[in-house]
Amino acid sequence: MDHVQEKPRTETGMPLPRPPGEGAVVPAAGSTLAEVDERPKMYRRRSSRVVAGVASGLADHLGIKVLWVRATFAILAAFGGAGMVAYGLLWVFVPQRRREETEAPATPREKQQAIGLLILGVGLLVAGGAITGAINGWVAVPLALALVGAAVVWREADESQRRRWRDGARSGVAGMVLGGGGWSAAIRILAGVALVITGIGVVVLRSGSLDQVQFALLAVLATLVGVAVLTVPFWLRMGRDLGEERRARIRTEERAEIAAHLHDSVLQTLALIQKQSESPKEVARLARSQERELRGWLYGPSGYGTPEKKGEDRSVAFSQAIANACGEVEDTFAISVSQVVVGEAQLDDRLTALVLAAREAMVNAAKHAGVDEVSVYAEVEPTAVTVFVRDRGKGFDPETVSEDRHGLADSIRGRMERNGGTVRLRTAPGDGTEVQLEMPVKADSGGTR
Amino acid sequence: MSETPQPKAPISVFLVDDHALFRAGVRTELDSITDEVRVVGEAGSVAEAVAGIARTKPQVVLLDVHMPDGGGAEVLRRVRTDLPDVVFLALSVSDAAEDVIAVIRAGARGYVTKTISSKELVRAIARVAEGDAVFSPRLAGFVLDAFADRPGSAPISDPELDLLTPRERDVLRLLARGYAYKEIASELFISVKTVETHVSSVLRKTQLSNRYELSRWASDRRLV
Numbered sequence: 001m002d003h004v005q006e007k008p009r010t011e012t013g014m015p016l017p018r019p020p021g022e023g024a025v026v027p028a029a030g031s032t033l034a035e036v037d038e039r040p041k042m043y044r045r046r047s048s049r050v051v052a053g054v055a056s057g058l059a060d061h062l063g064i065k066v067l068w069v070r071a072t073f074a075i076l077a078a079f080g081g082a083g084m085v086a087y088g089l090l091w092v093f094v095p096q097r098r099r100e101e102t103e104a105p106a107t108p109r110e111k112q113q114a115i116g117l118l119i120l121g122v123g124l125l126v127a128g129g130a131i132t133g134a135i136n137g138w139v140a141v142p143l144a145l146a147l148v149g150a151a152v153v154w155r156e157a158d159e160s161q162r163r164r165w166r167d168g169a170r171s172g173v174a175g176m177v178l179g180g181g182g183w184s185a186a187i188r189i190l191a192g193v194a195l196v197i198t199g200i201g202v203v204v205l206r207s208g209s210l211d212q213v214q215f216a217l218l219a220v221l222a223t224l225v226g227v228a229v230l231t232v233p234f235w236l237r238m239g240r241d242l243g244e245e246r247r248a249r250i251r252t253e254e255r256a257e258i259a260a261h262l263h264d265s266v267l268q269t270l271a272l273i274q275k276q277s278e279s280p281k282e283v284a285r286l287a288r289s290q291e292r293e294l295r296g297w298l299y300g301p302s303g304y305g306t307p308e309k310k311g312e313d314r315s316v317a318f319s320q321a322i323a324n325a326c327g328e329v330e331d332t333f334a335i336s337v338s339q340v341v342v343g344e345a346q347l348d349d350r351l352t353a354l355v356l357a358a359r360e361a362m363v364n365a366a367k368h369a370g371v372d373e374v375s376v377y378a379e380v381e382p383t384a385v386t387v388f389v390r391d392r393g394k395g396f397d398p399e400t401v402s403e404d405r406h407g408l409a410d411s412i413r414g415r416m417e418r419n420g421g422t423v424r425l426r427t428a429p430g431d432g433t434e435v436q437l438e439m440p441v442k443a444d445s446g447g448t449r
Numbered sequence: 450m451s452e453t454p455q456p457k458a459p460i461s462v463f464l465v466d467d468h469a470l471f472r473a474g475v476r477t478e479l480d481s482i483t484d485e486v487r488v489v490g491e492a493g494s495v496a497e498a499v500a501g502i503a504r505t506k507p508q509v510v511l512l513d514v515h516m517p518d519g520g521g522a523e524v525l526r527r528v529r530t531d532l533p534d535v536v537f538l539a540l541s542v543s544d545a546a547e548d549v550i551a552v553i554r555a556g557a558r559g560y561v562t563k564t565i566s567s568k569e570l571v572r573a574i575a576r577v578a579e580g581d582a583v584f585s586p587r588l589a590g591f592v593l594d595a596f597a598d599r600p601g602s603a604p605i606s607d608p609e610l611d612l613l614t615p616r617e618r619d620v621l622r623l624l625a626r627g628y629a630y631k632e633i634a635s636e637l638f639i640s641v642k643t644v645e646t647h648v649s650s651v652l653r654k655t656q657l658s659n660r661y662e663l664s665r666w667a668s669d670r671r672l673v
Contacts, residue, residue, distance in 0.1 A: 299545050340590035340625045343597060375586065375627035379593070388626050434626075 149195025369393025559583025
């Protein structure tokens with residue numbers, strides 16, 4: 001069996017990481033406790049394992065050389081397979097060491113010895129079985145096959161699977177068994193399963209006629225069904241516990257995320273506002289930008305309160321672009337821009353030009369109108385997208401605008417006309433200004449949805 | 450008809466909002482700037498509101514849209530049959546169109562945002578007290594959106610109710626652009642009275658229309 005193992009994390013020679021000084025100083029302060037502490041909890045090792053890390057884990061636990069542990073298992077295997085059984089039981093019941101903890105690396109020589117002892121153990125098992133007559137020759141081979149296959153599957157499924165179960169099943173059955181091991185893991189599992197089936201198949205086929213096979217299969221099936229039925233409450237409880245645990249974790253994560261976001265945004269801004277309380281304009285600016293941000297976070301298209309849509313188009317929508325432009329103007333000029341958008345469209349070159357023109361119109365209003373509020377209304381219709389930017393400020397006489405003022409001429413009118421749109425301006429001194437921008441929608445892009 | 454003659458009994462107002470701080474703020478503002486309105490009570494939950502409104506019988510209820518236990522729409526459902534004369538004005542920070550439309554459909558006479566200035570709030574209260582509808586630009590936008598003829602919206606079942614007339618649409622657009630009634634009237638060459646009629650009829654259609662099932666429409670909107 002080959003190994004897919006992570007590299008050992010440190011080069012320490014110590015079998016286990018322990019707080020410095022422990023054991024050397026402790027005895028006076030409660031000897032029973034010290035004694036318990038002295039023998040560390042048993043874990044199967046993660047690195048430097050050959051089959052499942054039982055032997056090395058046991059060696060760590062007992063504080064003896066791993067070679068002796070392995071040799072003992074091998075010799076015990078001779079006595080009716082006792083060593084194998086012991087190894088298997090320990091494998092099942094002893095948890096694997098957590099990934100984070102450090103372990104001593106194994107030397108290549110140790111590994112060679114281990115493999116040698118493994119082969120020796122299997123040999124002793126077969127020999128012992130043959131001598132005592134507990135197993136006939138023809139049963140021994142398929143049985144060994146089945147056992148090796150089972151070991152392969154177990155080893156593969158082992159840690160990843162059970163850790164996943166413990167952490168709250170997040171993936172499907174396939175994911176659990178494969179444990180993210182990829183193709184090589186899948187191939188190993190398939191090989192293991194094939195070995196098991198071959199072994200069992202050989203035993204069953206050799207044992208007699210086809211009738212008996214059917215009977216045996218039926219018996220096995222009945223037993224399995226029985227066990228499943230008997231353990232239904234257990235499975236149900238396990239499923240419920242896993243679901244509950246998962247929900248609790250999701251809730252906790254969500255709460256943490258909300259708390260973090262509120263801290264980063266609202267609380268920080270409130271702190272800033274307290275410091276700036278002398279300047280009402282700055283306070284208003286901070287409050288406005290914070291409100292906008294929080295609103296977007298809560299209710300926006302990709303906001304927190306919006307249910308997730310599968311296959312959602314992530315490209316920027318027109319309404320979002322308008323909102324962004326309004327937000328920028330609010331922040332830059334410390335005015336409030338109230339926006340209403342009806343309908344929705346995906347942004348293309350023309351609509352981008354429209355948004356930029358609208359932004360320029362807002363900037364003009366903010367700079368020249370002498371008001372602290374600008375209204376923006378945008379409507380997406382099947383044939384055209386219209387934006388109105390309006391203020392109730394000074395207004396002006398379009399005839400008297402000097403030639404060197406390029407904002408309206410270039411940034412708004414020029415941009416719109418280059419893209420096939422139109423601009424209408426309504427203003428008079430003292431009467432406020434309204435800029436009306438209209439951009440036809442390309443027939444294929446469809447406009448509204 | 451926003452200019453009410455001065456010598457008149459103040460309009461009694463009941464505040465419903467789950468934030469005590471906000472209620473206190475509105476109360477102080479309303480009491481300090483005008484004699485036109487008088488706050489007669491307040492409530493922080495649906496049950497409290499239902500009991501309080503039944504007891505004080507105010508002319509206008511300022512109703513928060515977002516509340517635990519069903520929100521403003523729930524208050525409307527429980528109060529309207531017993532007290533048909535009480536008018537409701539929705540007051541919300543909510544950006545979620547379906548919340549606002551739900552309250553309007555449940556029978557509120559208008560909707561204003563919480564950032565409204567106190568003077569405008571008093572005007573809005575006076576207007577709903579007289580039976581007129583109050584559409585903020587944002588509500589006008591929501592309604593236009595709800596009645597838009599777009600693929601995927603619910604089929605028309607009652608054309609009388611389920612479509613806005615071109616004139617109503619024009620009025621609504623101008624409202625959404627932030628125009629006052631007077632400005633709309635001069636823009637469309639109609640009287641202020643006619644504007645009010647159009648707005649009321651839009652409100653009636655919003656409340657009665659089968660044009661869309663709310664949830665369906667809401668999901669349509671989120672889809673875009």
